[in-house]
Amino acid sequence: MNKFLKYGLSLSLAISSLQVIAEEVSFVSDQQRATAEALIENALESDLAYRIVESLTTEIGARMAGTEAEERARVWAKSLGEELGFDRVTVEDFTMPYWNRGEMKVSLISPYEQHLHGTALGGSGASKGSISADVVYFRSINDLKKVKDGDLKGKVAFVDGDKMVKSQTGAGYGPANQRRQIGWQHAERAGAKALLVRSVGSASRRFPHTGMMSSKDGEWAAIPVVALSNPDADQLRRLHALGKKMKVKLKSSAQWKREVSSGNVVMDFIGSEKPEEIVLIAGHLDSWDLGTGAIDDGAGVAITMAAAVLISELPKRPKRTVRVVLFGAEEVGLLGAIAYAEKHAESLKNHVLATESDFGARTVWQLNSNVSKAATLLIDEIGKVLAPLDIVRGGSDVKGGRPDIIPMAAKGVPTIRLSQNGMDYFDFHHTPDDTLDKIIPSELAQNVAAYAATIYLVADSDVEFRRAE
Amino acid sequence: MNKFLKYGLSLSLAISSLQVIAEEVSFVSDQQRATAEALIENALESDLAYRIVESLTTEIGARMAGTEAEERARVWAKSLGEELGFDRVTVEDFTMPYWNRGEMKVSLISPYEQHLHGTALGGSGASKGSISADVVYFRSINDLKKVKDGDLKGKVAFVDGDKMVKSQTGAGYGPANQRRQIGWQHAERAGAKALLVRSVGSASRRFPHTGMMSSKDGEWAAIPVVALSNPDADQLRRLHALGKKMKVKLKSSAQWKREVSSGNVVMDFIGSEKPEEIVLIAGHLDSWDLGTGAIDDGAGVAITMAAAVLISELPKRPKRTVRVVLFGAEEVGLLGAIAYAEKHAESLKNHVLATESDFGARTVWQLNSNVSKAATLLIDEIGKVLAPLDIVRGGSDVKGGRPDIIPMAAKGVPTIRLSQNGMDYFDFHHTPDDTLDKIIPSELAQNVAAYAATIYLVADSDVEFRRAE
Numbered sequence: 001m002n003k004f005l006k007y008g009l010s011l012s013l014a015i016s017s018l019q020v021i022a023e024e025v026s027f028v029s030d031q032q033r034a035t036a037e038a039l040i041e042n043a044l045e046s047d048l049a050y051r052i053v054e055s056l057t058t059e060i061g062a063r064m065a066g067t068e069a070e071e072r073a074r075v076w077a078k079s080l081g082e083e084l085g086f087d088r089v090t091v092e093d094f095t096m097p098y099w100n101r102g103e104m105k106v107s108l109i110s111p112y113e114q115h116l117h118g119t120a121l122g123g124s125g126a127s128k129g130s131i132s133a134d135v136v137y138f139r140s141i142n143d144l145k146k147v148k149d150g151d152l153k154g155k156v157a158f159v160d161g162d163k164m165v166k167s168q169t170g171a172g173y174g175p176a177n178q179r180r181q182i183g184w185q186h187a188e189r190a191g192a193k194a195l196l197v198r199s200v201g202s203a204s205r206r207f208p209h210t211g212m213m214s215s216k217d218g219e220w221a222a223i224p225v226v227a228l229s230n231p232d233a234d235q236l237r238r239l240h241a242l243g244k245k246m247k248v249k250l251k252s253s254a255q256w257k258r259e260v261s262s263g264n265v266v267m268d269f270i271g272s273e274k275p276e277e278i279v280l281i282a283g284h285l286d287s288w289d290l291g292t293g294a295i296d297d298g299a300g301v302a303i304t305m306a307a308a309v310l311i312s313e314l315p316k317r318p319k320r321t322v323r324v325v326l327f328g329a330e331e332v333g334l335l336g337a338i339a340y341a342e343k344h345a346e347s348l349k350n351h352v353l354a355t356e357s358d359f360g361a362r363t364v365w366q367l368n369s370n371v372s373k374a375a376t377l378l379i380d381e382i383g384k385v386l387a388p389l390d391i392v393r394g395g396s397d398v399k400g401g402r403p404d405i406i407p408m409a410a411k412g413v414p415t416i417r418l419s420q421n422g423m424d425y426f427d428f429h430h431t432p433d434d435t436l437d438k439i440i441p442s443e444l445a446q447n448v449a450a451y452a453a454t455i456y457l458v459a460d461s462d463v464e465f466r467r468a469e
Numbered sequence: 470m471n472k473f474l475k476y477g478l479s480l481s482l483a484i485s486s487l488q489v490i491a492e493e494v495s496f497v498s499d500q501q502r503a504t505a506e507a508l509i510e511n512a513l514e515s516d517l518a519y520r521i522v523e524s525l526t527t528e529i530g531a532r533m534a535g536t537e538a539e540e541r542a543r544v545w546a547k548s549l550g551e552e553l554g555f556d557r558v559t560v561e562d563f564t565m566p567y568w569n570r571g572e573m574k575v576s577l578i579s580p581y582e583q584h585l586h587g588t589a590l591g592g593s594g595a596s597k598g599s600i601s602a603d604v605v606y607f608r609s610i611n612d613l614k615k616v617k618d619g620d621l622k623g624k625v626a627f628v629d630g631d632k633m634v635k636s637q638t639g640a641g642y643g644p645a646n647q648r649r650q651i652g653w654q655h656a657e658r659a660g661a662k663a664l665l666v667r668s669v670g671s672a673s674r675r676f677p678h679t680g681m682m683s684s685k686d687g688e689w690a691a692i693p694v695v696a697l698s699n700p701d702a703d704q705l706r707r708l709h710a711l712g713k714k715m716k717v718k719l720k721s722s723a724q725w726k727r728e729v730s731s732g733n734v735v736m737d738f739i740g741s742e743k744p745e746e747i748v749l750i751a752g753h754l755d756s757w758d759l760g761t762g763a764i765d766d767g768a769g770v771a772i773t774m775a776a777a778v779l780i781s782e783l784p785k786r787p788k789r790t791v792r793v794v795l796f797g798a799e800e801v802g803l804l805g806a807i808a809y810a811e812k813h814a815e816s817l818k819n820h821v822l823a824t825e826s827d828f829g830a831r832t833v834w835q836l837n838s839n840v841s842k843a844a845t846l847l848i849d850e851i852g853k854v855l856a857p858l859d860i861v862r863g864g865s866d867v868k869g870g871r872p873d874i875i876p877m878a879a880k881g882v883p884t885i886r887l888s889q890n891g892m893d894y895f896d897f898h899h900t901p902d903d904t905l906d907k908i909i910p911s912e913l914a915q916n917v918a919a920y921a922a923t924i925y926l927v928a929d930s931d932v933e934f935r936r937a938e
Contacts, residue, residue, distance in 0.1 A: 058707045062582045069581065112538065114530045114761075117901060205674065205899040231904040235761070238527045238905075291675075292583075292704070402881075432586060432675040435700040436707075 025380040028385070032460055035314060036385050043449035044124040049306035050441045052080070053361075055434045062292060065256040065286040065329035066098040066260040077265040077301070077326050079095035084309045086267040087325070093263040094339035096329050099220075101210075101289060102253030106196070106226055109418055111239065117229040118196065119290065120254040121180055122212035122332060123220040127252045130261040131156065131193050131224070135246040137236070139148075140344050141179040144186045152190035156248055159183050160237050162445065163230050164202045168365065170422035173281055175230070176200045176201070181214040184221035194224040194250050194435040198233035203427035206231050209429045210288050212332055224252040262328035264336045267305070269312045270351045271459065273319035279459045280323045280413075281307065282356040282404050284330035287440060291434030295425065299439060299447070300357035301326055307451035311459070318459035320352060327404045330358070334403055340409035351413045353458055356402035357447065361439045362421040364391050364450040368398035379416060382457050386450055394419065414465035416458075418450050479785035483921050496847040497854070501929055504783060505922040506889055510522035511779055512918035518775035519910045521549070521797050522830075523766040526905045527542040531762060533756040534798035535567040535729040539696045540852070542754045546734040546770070548796050549779045555736040555779050555793070560677035562732040563808035565798050568689075570594055570679075570758060571722030575665070575695055580708065586698040586783045587665065589723040590649055591801060592689040597723045597735075600625065600662050602717040604896040606705070610648040613655045621659035625717055628652050628664065629706050633671045634701050637834065639891035645669045653690035662720050663693040666701035672896035679757050679899045681801055693721040731755070731797035736774070738781045740928065742788035747816070748928045750776065750874050750920060751825040753799035762904030764894065768916070769826035769906060770795055776920035780928070787820060787928035796873045799827070803872055810876035820882045822927055822934050826916065829898075831890040833860050833919040837867035839918065846935040848885060851926050863888065883934035885927075887919050 014136045020022040027182030028036075042231045060076055063069040074091050074203060081089040108114040109132065110247045119186050133156045142157050173364055179197045187195035201209035208227040213220070228236070265285065283300025286291020311317075327336035341348065353371065367386060369379040376396045383393030394417075400406060401415030409415050458465075494757035497505075529545055533539040538800075543560050550558040570589050577583040577633050579599065604627045607613040613628050628648045648666045670678035677696040684690070697705070708715055714822030734754065740746060752769025756762020777793045796805035810817065822840065836855060838848040845865045852862030869875060870884030897903045927934075 054707070058704060058711065059580075061577075061581055061704075063507075072581070108530075112530055112541070123760075204906040206676070206904065231906050233903070233908055235527060235530075235904070238523070242527065242530075433700070435675065435704070437673040437703055438701050 002263050002301060003222045009244040010359055025465060026381065028269045028381045028457055032457060033385060036457050037453040039310055039451040039456055040389065044185045044445050046306065046310065046445060047441060048309060049302040049444050050439070050449045052302035052305055053294060053439060054436060055237060056301060057292040057294045058300045061292050062289045063067060063285065063287050064289040065332045065335065066096050066262050069461045070262060070286050070328060074263050074265055074328070077285060081265065081267040083468050084305065088268040090266045091263045092266060092339070095259045096262050096332070096335045098257045098260040098363045099255055099332065100255055102126065102255060104226065104252040106250045106256065107247060108246060109249045116210055116232045117206045118226040118232065119208040119210050120252050121210060121227055122216065124225040124254040124270060126142065126255050127194065127224045127250055131133040131250045132247065133193050135248055137240040141183055144183060147186055147190040148190055151161040152187060152192035152382060155192055156194045156196060156250065157187045157192045159197045159396045160233055163204070164200055164426055166202045166423055167423050169419065170359065170425060173200065173426060180211055180227065181442065184213055184223065185216050188223055190223060194226065196226050196228055199227040199229055201230065201426050201429065201431065202204065204230050205433070207431035207433055210290055220256065221279045224250060224254065226250065226252070253281055262336060264340050265326040265382050267324045269308055269317065270320045271319050271321040273318040274322050276350050277320040278351045279320050279455055280321050280325060280351055281455055282325040282327060282354070284327040284336065284358060284404055286329050286331055288331055288430050290432040291436060294437065295360040295434050295438055296429050296437045297310045297358045297443065299361035303357045303444065303447045303451055305449045306456055310448065310452045311456045318456055320459040322455060322459050330404055334406060337404035337407045341411060348408055348411050348413055351408060352404045352407055353416060354401050354413045355418065356404050357418065357451065358402045358404065359420045359422055361444045361447060362424070363423050363443045363446045364389070364418045366392050366394040368394040368417040369396050370399050371416065371465045373469045375414065375463045378457070378461055378463050382454050385453055385457065389446055389450055391450060407452065413464065418454065420447065470522070475779065480903055490718060496927060496930060496932060497849065497850045499901050501926060502854060505926050508779055508925055509858065509918040512605065512921045513914050515775065515779065515914060515917065516910060517778060518771040518782070518913050518917045519908070521771035521774055522763060523905060525767045526761040526763045527769060531758045531760065532754065532756050533758040534801045535731050536566050537665055539731060539755050539797060543732050543734055546754060547560055550734065550736040553774065554781060556739045559735045561808070561812060562729050563804065565728040565731050565801070565804045567726045568801065569724055571595065571704040571724060573695065573721040573723065575717060575719045577715060578718045578728050580713045585694040585701045586675045586677055587701070588677040588679050589693045589721050590696055592684065593694040593721065593723040595724050596663065596719055601716065604717055606709040607914045610652055613652060616655055617660040618658050619660045619906070620756045621656060621661035625663045625665060625719065626656045626659055626661045627705055628666045629702055630667045631887045632673070632679045633669055634828055635671045635892055637890050637892050637896060638705060638888065639828065641671065642669065642895060649680055649696065652692040653682055653692065653694045654685050654841060657690060657692055661692060664697065665695050665697055668696040668698055670699065670895050670900060673699050674902070676902055677899040679759055689725065693719060693723065695719065695721070731805060733762065733797050733809050734795040736793045738777055738786065738791045740788050741786040745819050746789040747792045747820045748789050749820055749823040750792060750924055751794040751796060751823070753805065753873055754799055755794040755798050756801055757899050759901040761905065762903060763905045764903050764907055765898050766828035768913065769896040771914065772826045772916045772920055776924055779921045780925045781903045787925055787927040788931070791924060791928050793823040799873055803875060806873035806876045810880060817880050817882055820877060822885060823870050823874045823877055823882045824885050824887065824892045825873050826889055826920065827871045828889045828914045829894040830916060832912045832933060833858070834886045834890050835861050835863040835888040837863040837888060838865050838929045839868050840885065840934045841936045844883065844932045847930055847932050851923050854922055854926065858915055858919055859892055860919060870878040881935065887923065889916065
């Protein structure tokens with residue numbers, strides 16, 4: 001029998017009917033609501049999350065997946081988790097291939113010399129010495145896709161494109177990302193010596209935006225692939241429009257190295273009545289190497305840890321276990337998330353709900369969900385509790401709870417999403433500018449308030465979140 | 470007899486009396502006012518200035534004083550001036566000492582490794598190999614000033630300080646600049662191997678801010694002096710506050726080289742009645758090497774050239790000569806301005822007025838002056854003509870017309886200043902982020918409108934601008 005049935009609701013009822021019933025059968029008791037409101041108040045007054053992200057970015061700094069710095073971050077996280085009173089803190093190691101950025105330098109050498117602000121994309125090959133070659137301009141990734149095999153022999157391809165569209169939801173990222181992800185396959189097929197692409201990222205600032213490319217049948221680019229900052233790409237576009245012949249010089253020592261270790265840090269506050277049922281909130285511990293990973297994803301680490309700690313300080317633990325997972329190696333392909341889903345394959349059925357904070361530290365503005373119909377009603381009620389934080393209830397069929405949740409969601413774990421305002425996220429994301437100063441303490445605290453109230457109400461509820469098979 | 474007297478005004482009258490008279494004796498005829506208003510309208514509809522700065526930053530790029538790129542800029546300017554119909558375009562060469570940035574790399578190596586975003590300051594010495602040393606932290610330049618001779622032997626000094634205060638007037642620049650200008654003298658006196666300073670500049674972005682240091686009795690720093698970006702300086706401050714021992718590694722090949730050539734480009738539209746009387750408007754042609762010198766000072770080049778060209782297109786030339794000077798080697802010590810004041814020493818007495826646009830491309834918001842009492846009344850009337858552009862009449866005793874005007878102002882040339890809004894100027898100034906995308910075409914056009922109307926009314930007037938000796 002499905003737990004859902006204990007609420008006396010029939011799955012065959014239409015949503016609209018369910019909503020009528022919801023007004024009568026509340027999923028949140030007055031006491032739970034009062035507790036959630038107290039959590040919000042406490043969270044808004046607490047600087048715990050800010051202190052956590054300050055400590056991580058200052059004491060550890062950048063922490064690229066598979067490096068000694070990421071390992072120091074795990075030691076830091078375990079020690080902090082124990083200090084903050086988690087009942088159980090475990091580091092779950094896994095191994096991974098390691099790509100190293102090395103050194104990279106790219107300059108325009110004709111029509112004149114100018115240093116270009118670029119960075120190797122994740123998975124890029126090395127230059128094997130220095131490359132000097134004419135640039136072939138492509139207005140977009142679609143134009144590059146049309147290039148014939150062998151047509152770029154001896155050349156460097158430059159794929160322009162449009163600056164990423166800014167939006168609250170980050171909707172511009174996917175379309176802009178294509179040139180970063182698959183551009184190399186076409187450049188290589190056509191025989192190019194290297195590929196330059198306009199950075200994904202919405203800032204008109206002279207920082208390139210890094211990130212992994214996509215592999216093809218397990219193979220990575222053999223040629224150097226370099227993202228150029230938006231203003232540098234603008235300059236090449238204008239020179240091309242003037243009919244100037246462009247030549248670049250490029251040197252990169254990027255390469256894949258041996259297998260290395262990474263790990264996830266798993267921290268539990270054990271539930272008072274149903275300890276085996278897990279409400280999972282996550283952030284990822286690794287960052288790109290260019291910045292210090294404040295918004296991506298020190299903020300997520302801080303928000304979820306602080307929210308869990310605030311819940312743990314209630315007079316009574318919620319019924320279900322609140323688990324914080326700080327994933328390793330997210331940036332390089334969700335490697336920690338995949339390892340977690342494998343290692344916990346048996347207990348995933350006990351994962352009531354999962355969500356990740358991995359979209360910066362600006363205020364949460366929307367609550368989306370992808371859970372059972374009964375749990376949708378609970379989320380609706382949570383939406384009302386969050387409304388004073390300027391959070392609107394969003395869709396009830398929004399897939400995914402952010403990147404590291406994907407592998408477990410694929411195994412049926414229900415998800416919600418507390419969506420941060422992403423309007424300026426891609427101004428800083430994956431650039432050297434992802435540093436602590438971009439986090440506004442009061443906005444970070446609003447995130448903690450939203451997480452604490454939401455996760456408490458989910459963990460203290462008996463509602464079944466899984467959709468019926 | 471002073472020309473001033475032809476207005477029948479006595480210099481002994483108090484300002485308040487003058488103002489009463491001004492309402493009766495207008496310095497601007499109805500036709501002149503109509504012409505100025507037409508110039509404003511034309512300027513707001515013209516994209517000439519934008520096309521000029523786009524061409525300069527795209528076709529020439531960065532153009533550091535004394536380099537081949539600055540020479541290309543002079544060729545570009547001369548050719549453009551002739552194309553735009555100036556009556557006379559002259560390049561006036563001079564020689565100058567040349568400092569080269571070379572390559573620079575600085576990293577934190579303890580408590581962990583992290584690349585720091587820094588740049589050598591103008592006049593910095595080289596590292597002679599690589600320096601690895603403990604960091605001694607100073608909260609401010611005042612703290613560094615107190616250090617005793619020899620006390621920093623074997624160390625690298627880091628001078629923190631506060632992030633530059635943002636303001637419309639740029640008032641925060643001077644105070645913040647001290648650590649950049651004289652810090653090296655104290656670090657060197659105390660025996661430090663190198664000096665790091667928090668960048669001048671108001672952006673919380675990971676770009677360092679370059680600029681010249683001050684020489685002392687003609688001597689420059691022998692040690693490397695490096696500006697760190699604000700977020701990097703923040704990080705060192707936090708590590709220091711945590712009591713962490715910091716160590717850095719630094720390598721710089723900055724050095725002074727042989728004497729080289731630079732030059733000013735002087736372009737005239739000759740006056741119809743008093744060709745020997747010169748109304749001088751200026752920008753500087755050189756830029757720092759990190760960006761492409763769009764706001765500093767491609768904008769000034771574009772605004773002044775476009776304003777002069779618009780005036781030249783009137784049915785009748787104004788009475789006085791309108792001269793545009795594009796100075797060379799401003800950034801490295803006003804070398805072009807000094808050369809100009811020397812070369813034109815004899816004719817400076819015929820320079821009616823001088824002003825420079827060298828504060829970016831945001832809208833002009835204030836008109837300041839430092840001219841004779843009669844000319845002040847004319848400027849007051851010009852203020853009324855500019856009011857629809859959202860420009861307010863400022864002070865009538867504001868010294869200086871921007872950097873390159875200083876040497877001639879010191880010789881008695883009267884000045885005005887059309888002050889741009891500098892609120893975000895120091896977010897980009899002297900950083901790699903000084904690129905074309907920072908210029909808003911409509912705001913640039915407002916500048917041209919203000920310059921065109923103002924310079925036309927000054928050049929077509931008979932008022933004496935010099936203050937009585």
